[in-house]
Amino acid sequence: MPTAVLFDRDGTLIEDVPYNGAPERVRPVPGARRALSALRRHGILLGVVSNQSGIARGLLTRADVDAVRRRVEELLGPFDIWVVCPHGPYDGCRCRKPAPGLIHTAVARLGVERQRTAVIGDIGADVDAARAAGARGILVPNEQTDPREVAAAAETAPTLLTAVLALLGGEPEASR
Template sequence: MLKPSDGERGMSKAVFLDRDGVIIRDTGYLGDPRGVLVLPGVPEALTLLRAAGWKLVVVTNQSGIARGFFSEEDHLKVRMRMEELLAAHGVGLDGYFHCPHGPWEQCSCRKPRPGMVFRARDELGIQLEGSFVVGDKMSDLELAWNVGIQGILVGTSVPEALDAGARGAMMRAQDLLHASKLILGG
């Protein structure tokens, strides 16, 4: 089993998780906490990763804020509902970072740009080498490539074969539980 070790500066490895389509059902521009549904296997996956010493960090694009579909306050309510549902299963997150910008704004935090991961690294003491990004879109895989770490694409909409070429390795998983077992070497 791969277990993160504290580096020379006491840093831990992390699993950077997309929110919609990985942890909760992706309904498209979710701004209502009543729509939060934790996907099957997620609590077990997060529990396994946590027990093995991994930091759990959400990095999510939320352009619905910039598009005016919902407010920052609505987004916070959705986040709080997701965290409440996870806590009911005894699991919590180490960090949660979101990008409220639209793709037209060219900000440094919107995936696949590395801003959220670098901020999490600095604020949470994360060692990027050996960490993972788990997401359901190509922007998640591109984020992993952009920060030089392993990416895992989850879901049935992921193409069977992707040519990662020189950009880096890529793994596929059915869902977060399957991805957690890949991370843990099982």
């Protein structure tokens, strides 16, 4: 069982609304609250690792991203850590997924071992970042996920809840 689980935000925890800076547009994906509750019952640390290139592109501010974070936590409960990459795809940073920087930062701040950390996301960059960081990656594809990324993923799950159940060894009470 992992010590920590890190989630991608858009398309994984909440419905993907491109460059969303509007808290009123936040909608959790089905099963998100139940999945997070199951992890919390086991004392597993929870975090969010999210690329937010809208900041670099001038489409969002840090305040917008923080407002969405607060809304996510109102709907899904608190997270132990949020780590956001504000850079664009061509900025050459070390944090933007698929680079492992966001995961390295989260693991260090949480004080957990990367080998005891799982990362759940909806695109190949999420699981590639997990692999590069030495963490377990689980891809939960949605309608926007490239089928080649699904084929390349070492581990997939059909829903967020089933991904969490796999991490917990199939805890039946979480599926209620």
